[in-house]
Amino acid sequence: MSFDNRSIFEEEHKVFRDNFRRFCEEEVKPYQEKWIEQGIVDREIWEKAGENGFLAPKVDEEYGGLGLADFRYNQIMIEELAYVGESGFALSLHNDVIAPYISAYATDEQKQRWLPGICSGEIILAIAMTEPDTGSDLQAIKSRLEDKGDHYILNGSKTYISNGIISDLVIVAAKAPEGVTLVCVPRGAEGFNRGRNLKKMGMKSQDTAELFFENVVVPKTDVLGVPGQGFIYLMQKLAEERLVCAVGAIASSVYAFNETLKYVKERTAFGKPIGKFQNTRFRMAEMKTEITIGQVFIDNLVTKLNDGKLTPDEASMAKWWCTDLLNRVVDSGVQFHGGAGYMMEYPIARAYVDARITPIFAGTNEIMKEIIGRSLGL
Numbered sequence: 082m083s084f085d086n087r088s089i090f091e092e093e094h095k096v097f098r099d100n101f102r103r104f105c106e107e108e109v110k111p112y113q114e115k116w117i118e119q120g121i122v123d124r125e126i127w128e129k130a131g132e133n134g135f136l137a138p139k140v141d142e143e144y145g146g147l148g149l150a151d152f153r154y155n156q157i158m159i160e161e162l163a164y165v166g167e168s169g170f171a172l173s174l175h176n177d178v179i180a181p182y183i184s185a186y187a188t189d190e191q192k193q194r195w196l197p198g199i200c201s202g203e204i205i206l207a208i209a210m211t212e213p214d215t216g217s218d219l220q221a222i223k224s225r226l227e228d229k230g231d232h233y234i235l236n237g238s239k240t241y242i243s244n245g246i247i248s249d250l251v252i253v254a255a256k257a258p259e260g261v262t263l264v265c266v267p268r269g270a271e272g273f274n275r276g277r278n279l280k281k282m283g284m285k286s287q288d289t290a291e292l293f294f295e296n297v298v299v300p301k302t303d304v305l306g307v308p309g310q311g312f313i314y315l316m317q318k319l320a321e322e323r324l325v326c327a328v329g330a331i332a333s334s335v336y337a338f339n340e341t342l343k344y345v346k347e348r349t350a351f352g353k354p355i356g357k358f359q360n361t362r363f364r365m366a367e368m369k370t371e372i373t374i375g376q377v378f379i380d381n382l383v384t385k386l387n388d389g390k391l392t393p394d395e396a397s398m399a400k401w402w403c404t405d406l407l408n409r410v411v412d413s414g415v416q417f418h419g420g421a422g423y424m425m426e427y428p429i430a431r432a433y434v435d436a437r438i439t440p441i442f443a444g445t446n447e448i449m450k451e452i453i454g455r456s457l458g459l
């Protein structure tokens with residue numbers, strides 16, 4: 082079932098989608114089982130993505146990017162990875178969540194140091210906000226930056242960090258005397274250690290890890306933006322991150338829906354395809370309707386983002402509603418697969434466990450409703 086009849090794309094986007102779809106077929110799909118088994122994707126996929134211009138395409142050409150400020154290209158990549166059920170290769174985290182911090186807040190010298198590697202795949206990114214004692218309440222982080230003149234000393238620990246093992250540069254949120262500050266810590270910095278690759282319910286090929294910082298020397302030249310402004314930077318960028326999450330959730334809903342549709346047409350019971358039972362047919366009709374409505378909303382917000390008009394409350398609405406929808410879609414998908422839905426060899430089972438995190442990360446759905454509620458003056 083196609084959800085492709087969408088008005089926001091132009092000819093150049095279709096060409097880009099075809100290219101990226103081919104990349105997914107040739108460079109992602111054949112390796113998915115291997116990546117799942119090893120609990121992490123291969124570095125080569127990052128390098129291949131870089132060679133093809135799929136890493137941080139928004140970055141200016143002078144720093145190695147393509148200068149493609151149009152988010153629709155990023156949207157296409159998020160969608161195509163979801164359509165092949167890929168949840169470990171964190172391209173979007175790198176492209177759409179973290180690289181924009183460097184583009185927005187880094188000095189020219191920092192941009193020259195980091196952006197070319199970010200675009201080539203030599204520098205894989207992570208962002209570390211969450212700590213063992215605090216996630217939603219970001220202001221309560223305990224990681225500390227002690228001011229030593231020309232450098233800070235960083236102490237603290239972070240957890241649940243995506244790309245935690247594979248990353249080469251980590252943006253760390255910590256408290257300096259000026260307040261929450263973002264600093265960039267490279268792989269190999271003395272005192273920076275990675276913990277376990279955490280065992281998760283889903284997203285098995287995504288490396289999610291604990292990070293430990295013990296007396297790490299952070300030169301002031303590795304501070305991102307102005308010390309003490311970190312919380313404001315995070316708030317400024319989180320709206321886009323939430324839309325990214327919603328774009329992925331709708332695309333994953335399309336994938337789970339299509340897997341289910343295929344199954345209910347093939348599987349028979351009581352002499353007919355299970356899709357012919359009214360309960361199945363009506364639920365499939367409901368899901369098709371809701372996904373279509375969600376897609377229209379998402380495409381509308383992508384246009385707003387491109388126009389610089391995306392608001393935090395709209396992004397929050399998209400994030401909670403689309404991730405909630407995804408979880409309802411995968412739940413029905415598993416149900417319609419019967420016992421097969423509980424078997425990991427069926428894509429719907431993997432989609433089910435992968436989906437469960439989406440109402441939790443990038444700000445929990447309860448926090449999203451807090452943001453929307455506050456925008457109502459409540």
Ligand SMILES: Cc1cc2nc3c(=O)[nH]c(=O)nc-3n(C[C@H](O)[C@H](O)[C@H](O)COP(=O)(O)OP(=O)(O)OC[C@H]3O[C@@H](n4cnc5c(N)ncnc54)[C@H](O)[C@@H]3O)c2cc1C
Nearest residue numbers: 208209210211215216217241242243441442443444445447
């Ligand atoms: C797979 C995975 C990848 C992740 N990747 C990253 C990453 O790359 N970088 C990073 O920094 N973090 C990452 N996280 C962390 C994630 O963002 C946090 O888990 C999330 O923000 C929730 O924080 P918490 O786990 O501390 O839950 P808590 O904040 O302890 O929340 C627990 C529950 O209380 C509710 N709650 C909290 N405050 C309120 C409130 N004010 N009103 C109503 N309910 C409330 C929450 O909604 C939730 O249901 C990742 C997590 C996972 C599991």
